Amino acid sequence: MIQPFRLALALALAWGAAAHAEPLPEGRVRRERPVTVASTAGEPLPMVHIAQDTPTLLLFPAPIQRKSLTFDESRIRVLDAGERSVIVQAVSDLRKDEQQELGVFFADGRAPARAAFSLVTDPAEVDTRIDVQRPALPDSACPTAAQSRVPQPEDFVLLGYVDEMGVTTSEVDTVESSAQGLSSNRSMSFRGKGWVLVDLQVLNGMDRPAWTPREALLVGRVGGPLRARLVNVQGDAIPPGKERRVLVVADTQGLEASASFTLEVRGDGGRSLTIQKVRFPRPAPGEAR
Known part of the structure; x- marks a missing residue:
């Protein structure tokens, strides 16, 4: 049985090979690039370019909580979510002034605990593969209590432990x-x-x-x-x-x-x-x- 991570990687390679063989609609350039997630809530979210006709693969450096994925299903389609990967595609190209947020929690709880992205459509380019990077702690060998993220009420809803029936x-x-x-x-x-x-x-x-x-x-x-x-x-x-x-x-x-x-x-x-x-x-x- 093919593991989800290997399957996602195989699909990404297949898309990359197809990119060399077929011209892109509207002349969009396919890109593969690293993106670093925000380390604090006040930082702007990294931008990812998506399109209706091209899947975008996000590869994470650590396992993720698939149940914690948040996105607008009317605008964003998640084709697959694996242990360390998510494949997304726009339901239709986003408007010029439109931004959609995609977020997911890491499984290990280490700061930053959540990876979030601002999804946009660019007429000139589309991201086919995003290598997600996580900011390193100031002292990764000995993290302090101040660096540990305190769980918030919204975490329990996002992780699926609480629903409309409450506790x-x-x-x-x-x-x-x-x-x-x-x-x-x-x-x-x-x-x-x-x-x-x-x-x-x-x-x-x-x-x-x-x-x-x-x-x-x-x-x-x-x-x-x-x-x-x-x-x-x-x-x-x-x-x-x-x-x-x-x-x-x-x-x-x-x-x-x-x-x-x-x-x-x-x-x-x-x-x-x-x-x-x-x-x-x-x-x-x-x-x-």
Whole structure:
């Protein structure tokens, strides 16, 4: 099976070969060139020349979040989006005074996190291939916290984690300390577009050794357990008598239709925290969440 990146590259080479064999309509010159994305929100967007009769290939230096692509579908057609490439074409040549924005997030989250371009039509030339370049950080070996991009509310919509139904929540029952020496309180479950999440405050017993959560399982009434992704927010062990925040995330595609689940968070020393009757808000009737 041909990988998307290789397929896009093969198409670009084929278009380049065709350019030498066929004259361009209206005398447009085909160009292949590098373009550097803006490093800050205040910088002007780099310009890319597109046309109705010529596809334009954008090759990225790192994997992209294909679901985060934003563009006006009435004016721009995306022919293909791969792991590190996007092929675009104008539905019709853009007007002389018209500019269309195309944007996409990089998958690694490194600054600049989003690549955006101003698409225009030029009667004299068209870009057949754009090698997207990313500005280097001032000190790439040791980035500072100030250089890290803080997630914004719009990111969750652009990445497809929130839709018109928003995010719904439900309370999770408190768990008292048991023989395992672990308890939880102030817990909440969330449901968004395609995902569910349980936000836990886990307390380690005063007389117990430090404990690090390692894995999480959601068990329904039927079928096998669903292994969920566990996020230890502070990234270290929970000391005796201390409380830490732990997030459990699962994809709703692997989640069976069940009224409630048992959540088991396993960790060091064979100790685990078990929470019964974890309920996730149900999607609205007729909505695929």
